[in-house]
Amino acid sequence: MSSIYIQPDFTTEGGATLHDVPIAYRTWGHLNAAGTNAVLVGHALTGDADLGAWWQDLIGPGQALDPEQDFVICANVPGSPYGSVSPVTTNPSTGAPYGADFPAFTIRDTVALHRHLLDALGVRRVRCAIGGSMGGMQVLEWAFERTDAGAPLVERLVPIAVGGRHTPWQIGWSEAQRQAIYADSKWRSGAYPPEDPPTDGLAAARTMAMVSYRSHTSFQRRFGRQRQSENGMPKNGTADAPFAVQSYLRYHGQKLVDRFDARCYVQLTQQMDTHDVSRNRGAYPDVLQQIEQPALVVGIDSDVLYPLAEQDELAAHLPNADLQVLASPHGHDAFLIEQEALNALIVQWKNAHVASATAR
Amino acid sequence: MSSIYIQPDFTTEGGATLHDVPIAYRTWGHLNAAGTNAVLVGHALTGDADLGAWWQDLIGPGQALDPEQDFVICANVPGSPYGSVSPVTTNPSTGAPYGADFPAFTIRDTVALHRHLLDALGVRRVRCAIGGSMGGMQVLEWAFERTDAGAPLVERLVPIAVGGRHTPWQIGWSEAQRQAIYADSKWRSGAYPPEDPPTDGLAAARTMAMVSYRSHTSFQRRFGRQRQSENGMPKNGTADAPFAVQSYLRYHGQKLVDRFDARCYVQLTQQMDTHDVSRNRGAYPDVLQQIEQPALVVGIDSDVLYPLAEQDELAAHLPNADLQVLASPHGHDAFLIEQEALNALIVQWKNAHVASATAR
Known part of the structure; x- marks a missing residue:
């Protein structure tokens, strides 16, 4: 299902306020009555909310994203031309596209804006946030979102082919x-x-x-x-x-x-260059230590752009992380190419984690 | 000493003929009477013939390039704006710069053109050809140049941070x-x-x-x-x-x-994209096997652009090669940054090779 939610007002970290802010999103499956079975997926730089088109092997009964169990949500990122607010959408103050006046968004802004969507959909807890590259940056920012009661909103994290901050490389x-x-x-x-x-x-x-x-x-x-x-x-x-x-x-x-x-x-x-989980939160290693959710960190052994050293670093500092290496010659794109292997890694980890959580 | 030699005529591999073709070059030291003590240095993409400005630690008494022993020659590459024939030099047929009419040059053309310079200077044998990146491509092409008597013109080879052909990467x-x-x-x-x-x-x-x-x-x-x-x-x-x-x-x-x-x-x-020692010579591994000169192949462990796999391949196929790895965090540029270490590698190899040649 493809939909648009309109957030009445939104103010960015940089202090820009926008009105009537569209968020394009898609969902698979159904939210349970308690609102606790959501699974969030973040898309990459030129991707969109239709993960069925780019992660088709990850979605289906028994797969990493299981619409029979999960309420899977993928929302388009602000700044992207695929329906969410961006330079090509209309600025209600002028009636014309934002164009060059579109304000800067941070990864944190994206998560804050998408949080409004979750609230509107009635999501109370998120089982898992999953994403590669830019989507993985969002996963790490979702880690800091809290419920009204102060618990972590997102219970598990799967950041893929990404680090905790954009490096100068x-x-x-x-x-x-x-x-x-x-x-x-x-x-x-x-x-x-x-x-x-x-x-x-x-x-x-x-x-x-x-x-x-x-x-x-x-x-x-x-x-x-x-x-x-x-x-x-x-x-x-x-x-x-x-x-x-x-x-x-x-x-x-x-x-x-x-x-x-x-x-x-x-x-x-x-926006990707703003990615730094430690900004205004403390020293980088200390901030990673605060991310206590179980996390599956996935790296790709041939990734030139987000090399394995970054996932090693994440896994070393996140207190509850498993590191899995996707072996592939394809570089960074392997998270979109080696879908079967990636799906298997996530399913295995999810099953092991659910089993251990049940045993507790 | 900075000089210009004018080659009366030159025809490229692609069949373009140029007249009054300038080659800008510099030399250090003196050619011996037999014309057998030349050492050739190839510069990189945006480099020039003044290796004292970019390889200052490699030149001097007792160094890799020793003007007391060697007649060191560095010639500017055709296509480069530093004095040799290029889009910015004058086309004698029109009196205007070649501009967009400048013909394609291959690495092999560069070596063929520079060969005319060596002949004009009275060089009969070359002790060693050394170069990194584009300069290393020339080194591998120099391997195929012969004296009038049919012997290899160049006695030793030091290709650095390069492979035997430009790869699609x-x-x-x-x-x-x-x-x-x-x-x-x-x-x-x-x-x-x-x-x-x-x-x-x-x-x-x-x-x-x-x-x-x-x-x-x-x-x-x-x-x-x-x-x-x-x-x-x-x-x-x-x-x-x-x-x-x-x-x-x-x-x-x-x-x-x-x-x-x-x-x-x-x-x-x-021109760099044309680099392929096997073009019109046979199967790639067989052609590398034909390069019988002693060779020091230098790779850089952090080189993203010409990764170590390419120097491994060269060293595996050249029948008389030693591989040395320059350990550096600096990537491809390490051949211009880690000059002291690079110089030490070359001097050590040169000394060992001269000693073993004397012992024979």
Whole structure:
């Protein structure tokens, strides 16, 4: 079910207040009478609320997300062009899209905004919050949400391919991508008209991102030095006889342009850069120690962008965490590619945890 | 000594013929009477012939490059804006810079062109060819050059932080950088006037390259989540309170714009993409087997761009190779940063090799 909830008012950490704030979301299964069987899923940078389209192997009876048991909720992130409030939605104060006036959102803002949705849906406790990459950042922020009675709102956490704060490595990748967008003169400091967006810059940013999501090994296995044409020699110019990997990257750059917005891309990469569970909460290791929920931390052994060291660090500091490594050549994207293996890891952990909780 | 040699005619692998082709080069020390004490050094993508400026710890009496013993030669690569023939030098047929008409060069073309320089200088044998990254690609191509008598021209090889062919991982990084340049409307398919170049695109490309040259660990140690201003919160827009790593990347992007040309950048990244010692020579492992010279293959344990697997592969297939790993957190750039350690590796290998050659 695809729906929109309108939050009457919302104020960001940075102090911007928005009115009539849409949150696009989807749900699977039914909330129980006590409101205690919700499972939250966070999507990644260019993802949306329709997890059936990108995590199809994780949802179904007996899977990590089980609509027969769980009330599964996936809400679109503010800043994303897939229905929640963003640069492309209408600012009720002006009647025009927010555009360049869209305020900065933090990962914490996203969780605070989505909390209003949970309250509106009648959710009183969340069994588990699960997400990879940007979705994993939300999982770690959900850890700090409390019920009215002061208990943790979310009972279990599954952060995947992420760390407790965006590191300068990830900020560097983000910044390089943003610079590619800014280099497109159609960017116009973000104040471009909807009919003339900086598509070349956005495509270049996506090209860069696609490299970061994969690995040396995966590209080698898939493309080698194959060329699209018979001619093994480069010709003068830029477009002749491209390598297969070039064609692949260009294709994905163009494909994103058809479904995404450059301001949203800038907004969301900046939002990811704000990710730091320790901000205003104390010293980083101490703050991780406060996350007492059982957590399954999943890392990918070939992840260049969020390397295993970050999940090692999380698992070392979270007092009640298990670390599982997804073995894959595919790099960061493995959390979207190796769905069967990921699902098995989560199901196994969930079953073990439920068993031990029952035994207590 | 900085000089220019003019090669009367040169035809590229792709079949383009150029006339009055300048090669900018520098030398240290003196060529012996037999012409047998040359040592060749290849520079990296944005480097130049002045290795004293970027490899200062490797040159000097008793060092890897010893002007008291060796006639050290470093020639600027065709396509680079530092004096050799390139998009910014004059096409004698038109009297104007080559600009967008500059033909494609391969790594093999670079070596063939530089071979003319060696002949003109009276070099009969080369003791050693040394280079990192793009310079290392040239080293591997020099392996195939022969004297008139059919002996290998180059007696020893030191390829650093490179593989035997550009892999799709490296081509992907190159392509993403080129796409950032193409996204700048001032690129104009490479036909931009010298006074109005696509500086934003080139800066974005450099930003991305700077990420690829470092590592998660080096960025973490150097920058963490430090910001340039006191304000820990991002403001609306793009320029407020940047992270230290953002400022660093922007600075390096701008710095390159002041000293490089976008067409040269595109040309050289395409030239690197042609790197494949096996092209027209046979099966890749067989071709590596043909490189019988003693070789010191140097890899960097934190290199994201040319990972250690590539140097492992080289060392496994070259019949007379030693592999040495430079331990460093700095990533690919370690070959320019860890000069003392790199120099020690090369000196030790050189001494051991000379001793064993004397003992034979």
